[in-house]
Amino acid sequence: MDNILVLTHVDESGALSRASLESVAAGVELSAAIGATLAVGVVAAELSADIPAQLAGLNARVLAATAAELAEPRFASDAAACEALCRHASATIVLAPGSSRFTRVLPAVAHRLGGVTDTHITALTGGTQVEATRWYYRQRVEAVITRTARPWFLLLDAGTRTPYAAKGTAPAIEAVALAMPALRTQVLGIKAPKQDEQTIRPDAKLLFVAGAGWTKKQADGQVHAAEAEQCILGFLKVADSSLGSSKSLVDQSGENQAVLKFMSHLNQIGQTGATPRHAKGLSTCCHGEEPHVVGWRFVNERRAINLDANCGWARGKADVVYIADAFAVMQRVNALLSEKK
Amino acid sequence: MANVFHIVVCSGIVPDPLQTLEPAPGPTLKNEMMLPAVLDPWAASALYEGAALAAKHAGSKLWLLSLGPKAKLQQVMMTVGQKVPFEFVAVDGPLGGFTDATSTAAALAEAIAAIPGLDRTKLLLFGGWESASRGAGVTLQVAGELLGISDQFQGVDEIKVADDGSFEVLERIEGGRHQQSRCQGTPAVLGWATGNLPEPRNSPQVGMANMRGIMPALQKAKSVKLDANSLTYASVSLPKQQRETRLVRDLSPDEIAREIVQWIAE
Ligand SMILES: Cc1cc2nc3c(=O)[nH]c(=O)nc-3n(C[C@H](O)[C@H](O)[C@H](O)COP(=O)(O)OP(=O)(O)OC[C@H]3O[C@@H](n4cnc5c(N)ncnc54)[C@H](O)[C@@H]3O)c2cc1C
Numbered sequence: 001m002d003n004i005l006v007l008t009h010v011d012e013s014g015a016l017s018r019a020s021l022e023s024v025a026a027g028v029e030l031s032a033a034i035g036a037t038l039a040v041g042v043v044a045a046e047l048s049a050d051i052p053a054q055l056a057g058l059n060a061r062v063l064a065a066t067a068a069e070l071a072e073p074r075f076a077s078d079a080a081a082c083e084a085l086c087r088h089a090s091a092t093i094v095l096a097p098g099s100s101r102f103t104r105v106l107p108a109v110a111h112r113l114g115g116v117t118d119t120h121i122t123a124l125t126g127g128t129q130v131e132a133t134r135w136y137y138r139q140r141v142e143a144v145i146t147r148t149a150r151p152w153f154l155l156l157d158a159g160t161r162t163p164y165a166a167k168g169t170a171p172a173i174e175a176v177a178l179a180m181p182a183l184r185t186q187v188l189g190i191k192a193p194k195q196d197e198q199t200i201r202p203d204a205k206l207l208f209v210a211g212a213g214w215t216k217k218q219a220d221g222q223v224h225a226a227e228a229e230q231c232i233l234g235f236l237k238v239a240d241s242s243l244g245s246s247k248s249l250v251d252q253s254g255e256n257q258a259v260l261k262f263m264s265h266l267n268q269i270g271q272t273g274a275t276p277r278h279a280k281g282l283s284t285c286c287h288g289e290e291p292h293v294v295g296w297r298f299v300n301e302r303r304a305i306n307l308d309a310n311c312g313w314a315r316g317k318a319d320v321v322y323i324a325d326a327f328a329v330m331q332r333v334n335a336l337l338s339e340k341k
Numbered sequence: 342m343a344n345v346f347h348i349v350v351c352s353g354i355v356p357d358p359l360q361t362l363e364p365a366p367g368p369t370l371k372n373e374m375m376l377p378a379v380l381d382p383w384a385a386s387a388l389y390e391g392a393a394l395a396a397k398h399a400g401s402k403l404w405l406l407s408l409g410p411k412a413k414l415q416q417v418m419m420t421v422g423q424k425v426p427f428e429f430v431a432v433d434g435p436l437g438g439f440t441d442a443t444s445t446a447a448a449l450a451e452a453i454a455a456i457p458g459l460d461r462t463k464l465l466l467f468g469g470w471e472s473a474s475r476g477a478g479v480t481l482q483v484a485g486e487l488l489g490i491s492d493q494f495q496g497v498d499e500i501k502v503a504d505d506g507s508f509e510v511l512e513r514i515e516g517g518r519h520q521q522s523r524c525q526g527t528p529a530v531l532g533w534a535t536g537n538l539p540e541p542r543n544s545p546q547v548g549m550a551n552m553r554g555i556m557p558a559l560q561k562a563k564s565v566k567l568d569a570n571s572l573t574y575a576s577v578s579l580p581k582q583q584r585e586t587r588l589v590r591d592l593s594p595d596e597i598a599r600e601i602v603q604w605i606a607e
Pocket of ligand 1: 216246248268270284285288289295324325326327
């Protein structure tokens, strides 16, 4: 029989992260499907009252590794905590959120335990065997995999299931002893754009993508970078959307062309960029080439505005393509949305 | 005291992203050996960052370690060899994303341990934080474990070295932010994201110098078989690619704007 351990961690508020609670939900489902035992492991500096409350009603052992050194994510300290939890639970299957914190460390932990890891799991089923779905070649080939090797660590992509919903009594939490190794790395903090310059919003319903067309010469033979900036930032503000970019547009900032200052490689969507999850996506001034569009794998409804009826979006990559000038359209969209607000 | 780094960049080779991919039994990709290949893009950032770091710190060395079929590695090195100076280390093994990352890591760690003249106390193990084939983010991390390296960073966009040999690292975290850390010094693993450097222009001189090492490295390349570690594929398929696209050609900007605003609100 398998022993499933769901590893979780807190977010900056001290409560378990949403992605952690999604993994807990996955653990509940999978343990029922394959008749495995279930435990939840918590990695945190200290146990806030939120944590037992968030896990209320869970029919599972809850273990916690706590230490001041776990206040920030760091390879050496997180690895020690996760390793201790896995050993304590005699875990044969470990489920965990594919957060930056856990992706940095869990493949190494699996290796310490003689196990194996698969990441970016988008779906999980259990019958006679556990089967996990993941993508290869940057979201271009989808595969369903299974393994008999144990312990098997599966890192689940965030946003792929409903988080565990607490109900009933809060569980007791068992402390797990932890030997902290000497630490050579000190976490200095987080570098983030100022609140009003924050353009990447993973929880937004809508992804707005800007392509290189925004900084190209327009019908009048001129570049309109300032207007482009106004259109794009204006939209982000009134639509509360997240901002993505094509590679061509963010590469320009390294090449001293007309640039949009608020864009960086972190905004890049695609083969060598991000693959965010949003319900809707609106592409503007972007050609929709395959290396870009693979980053839209998890964007459900897609619309594009492009001057070129032969752009990639028009060839089966978007649901609707408006053949139009994005400057003109977006100015009006912004006006309509600000009226509504 | 001057800082000297021994930088090993691990990079696979992957099909050029503009190619059409089709899975075939194995699993493998149809005509995989025929598809034009490139250096894995995020690992390529690691190579350029590594070269810049080595150039800044006199006495440092840079190795590029790649596992793949010899013939394919040779093809890719024809262009990569012209980018930055490095010493090439090749391991002859299978291509593709469907192999097991843990086995790949073991083969890479073994090759690194066997590099003559490599001082592991000065080691910076570089690579891409994820490959463009398997995209797992497992290989580099496990290789680091096998080499006994206790400081690892993933999604790295910047390294800044201080005079005392310590260095600051920026790692990508959720929401378009970076975590900033300071590590006391080598050895460390850095899985790179994009970094800050553009792709260097091809330099025939660099190419000539690298070529002298690349051919012998390919001849010396050890062949490895990668264990699947019980990984089996229940199915491998292409997603449904085509959407039924509605092309809207003759609406005014006002009409389009109204339609878009309504769609956003739905
Ligand atoms: C190894 C590799 C990896 C890559 N990875 C990525 C990746 O991760 N992400 C990515 O995006 N790309 C990636 N690419 C690059 C990709 O192939 C394309 O070159 C890139 O996506 C093009 O960006 P673009 O569509 O913004 O620019 P362009 O191709 O220049 O297109 C600009 C578009 O803007 C339109 N336009 C101009 N003005 C207007 C206007 N006023 N109104 C409406 N439309 C207008 C034009 O019609 C055109 O379609 C990669 C390429 C390689 C080789």
